[in-house]
Amino acid sequence: MKEYKVVVLGSGGVGKSALTVQFVTGTFIEKYDPTIEDFYRKEIEVDSSPSVLEILDTAGTEQFASMRDLYIKNGQGFHPGLQPGQPAVVSAVHTHPVLQDIRPMRDQIVRVKRFEKVPLILVGNKVDLESEREVAGSDGRALAQEWGCPFIETSAKSKTMVDELFAEIVRQMNYSTLPEKQEQCCTACVIQ
Known part of the structure; x- marks a missing residue:
């Protein structure tokens, strides 16, 4: 059974946990x-x-930002988010300033991994809060296109696209083209 290390990154309160x-x-x-x-x-x-995911849910506050390099170094995939290869970034769609936090996170992933095309998924979380939405889906898609990564909108509350998100992280790691010298160990997911 193949094992994958996923790192979930994003601002505080975007729904990573x-x-x-x-x-x-x-x-x-x-x-x-x-x-x-x-x-x-x-x-x-x-x-x-069959696969095993080892998921590291990280702190979103600046107080623990210095720990991110270590998380990223040891991760294979990253899941960055909006509400807030191999990184995932998560952010929330109901708060616009979160978009400002995502670029530096991706830049940090690229710097630490020393490779531009790390497996990464940009996540727009909290789509169940549609009436409070400040980040358009088109903004998330445009940023994901610029980065060359998928963009998925999710809701932890209604379980919208949650399983699909983690399945896509595995796919991104499987199709990743990290240099042979680069040891594959982690993936990140950024959530906004």
Whole structure:
């Protein structure tokens, strides 16, 4: 069974932990409790191949920003988010300033990994809060296109596209073209 290390990055309060816990346990965390660092493990099947995801849910506050280099160095995939290869970035779609936080996170991933085409998925979380939305889906898609990565809108609360997100992270890591000298160990997901 193939193992993948996923790092979930994003600003504080964008739903990184809620997405991760929803994926791993099938439950939604109602109360916001800032994370310092949590580790999860889950077996899944993607495209008929069994896989194990080791997911590092990181702190979103600047207080722990110095730890990001270590997370990124040890990750294979990254899941960056909007609400807030191999990185994932998560952000929230209901707060526009989060977009300003995402570029530096991706730049940091590229700097630490020393490779421009790291597996990365840009995530727009909290789509269930449509009436409070400040970030247009077209903005997320445009940024993802600029970076050459997928963009997925999710909701941890309604479990919208949560399983699909983590399956896509595995696909991105499988199709990654990291240089042979580069040891593949982690992926990140950025959530806004």
